[in-house]
Amino acid sequence: MDLTPNRTQETALIVLRTLVGWHFLYEGFAKTLWPAWSRDGAPLARFSSAGYLRSSTGPFADLFRGLADVSWLPWLDHLMAWSLLLVGLGLMLGLFTQLACAGALALLALFYLSWLPTRGVYEPGAEGNYLLVNKNLIEAAAVAVVLVFRTGRIAGLDLLRGRERAQPAPPVAEATR
């Protein structure tokens, strides 16, 4: 199967990667920015995933709920926030793109499994009614597309890294066609 996209498809893939990257990067930025104030003048609490974990649903809920009370949760929160930030930066800049995609998939898998919508009814805190498929799963699918098309070879800082390696991907000059 020829996975080589044409220019319009390439552009669409890069736009998709950028949007997903924006989502991750801003989530990470907002979680690492502390102390901070909202624009309407209220001090913001430091990010903690405890509330999210306690409200887990689905077959793995007990596992995730248990994490809410572990003593090392602050470290987990730091790890989560910085993972989001680095993954987002990687996707937006097209730097270590495949690694960033893998990280994004891992994070989205965690989010999906911790809030697996098996009941098909509105869950408090959710944005709508979901049954098995929710926005986390859809975003994971989008990341999978970005991953399999190796968008780092289409655009981004990976092109600079790619030139230093012997690999089947086309060099920059060729990639422009």
Next chain:
Amino acid sequence: MNLTPEQQELGRRNFLRVLAGTPGIAALGVAAATKGPLRGGPVRLGFIGLGGQGRVLLEQTDPRYADVVALCDINPLQLQKADASLAKTARPAVKHYADWKEMIQKERLEGVVIASPLFTHTDVAVACMEAGLHVLCEKMMGIDDASCRRMAEAARRTGRVLEIGHQRYYNPVYQASYAGIVKAGLLGEVYHARLVWHRNGSWRRKAELPSPDYDPAQWGYPTYDHLINWRLYKQYSRGHMAELASHMVAITDWFFGAHAVAAIGSGGVYRFKDEGREVPDHTYVTLEYPGGRDAVFTSIESNAFDNYYEAYYGTKGTLILKGEVEAYLFEEGAAAGAGKATGVAVAPKAGPAGSASESRAADAAGAGRGVGAASGGVDRLVSYRLEVSGFCSAVRTGAELKCGPERGLGSARACIAGFDAIEKKARVEIKA
């Protein structure tokens, strides 16, 4: 270097491909900088003046909004009490100063809360703003017209936040009354307001010297009595008009959407003639507003039956705001007592309301009837908490002040004119 047009085009494309993510990053950066959260911790505050009012503000300072960094008072006893206030609210003790100039010079402050005697407000507030500090200054704004204008001008010139401590602006009862009743037009046309603050007992306080060698003269007070009873002497105070009326006039300005244009007054020292006080113990002032409206303020120290309230009499209804915690609405024409009484219960009541301020009815010998009653209203202290928090929000995020210099100035000028009207036994116009 000579590049062919093809090479130039190729190089340009390569460049754009490599930096394809940059516009997205830049856009996210701009969006986050203009719409996202703002970095910053609690506002670093110093307190100047730790009498009863200063300590209420200190206790009501929300640690999420402000760090109390230092305290300043010329009276060591007040600083001791302030330490107890900090301890009561589980906060660590902070450094003490007797000289506010030393405090703002030595401490890394962002703002100050000024609750010192009225006559000091302007010098302290202006110097603090000129030193780059934001200021929350207790009411009344200043002791005379020129002082108030100096403060407003300093705020404009320095670009610092200046909030005047009329905490009723933050009181949920008043906010609900304004939005739901006054602004909604339920009162019809309001031509008359009655502002009442009646107490039974002398305003004079008695206090022990902080130490046998304490010298009030070093702070400009001829006696210790002048220091603790500054409210009673004209050189420091504007009496009832500054300490009591200014709150009610500020709210009347808000509800009327205008400032008073003239004052007529009478009153004097009628009951406590032997105490040496200079400001009236009975005050009666009528403030004239544009459009034929007026507000009549009375404050007496010989009967506490009426306690304290604001009443707004409209062509369709009457709104009574009692003791800062209760609101009642009566439809015009309905039999007395049969009107709609609204509790405006917007927050749970907690704590003794009478324990708060220097100017509370409960401080008078007669004690405040109804002030602390569990009547289903709001906790009056909430408005102090919201006031300090609102000030900090303005400092940190530029949030709009509820009582900035313009509002503070309008209310202060009316009260100064009222005081002058009593002094001169004449109608005093308040010129724009």
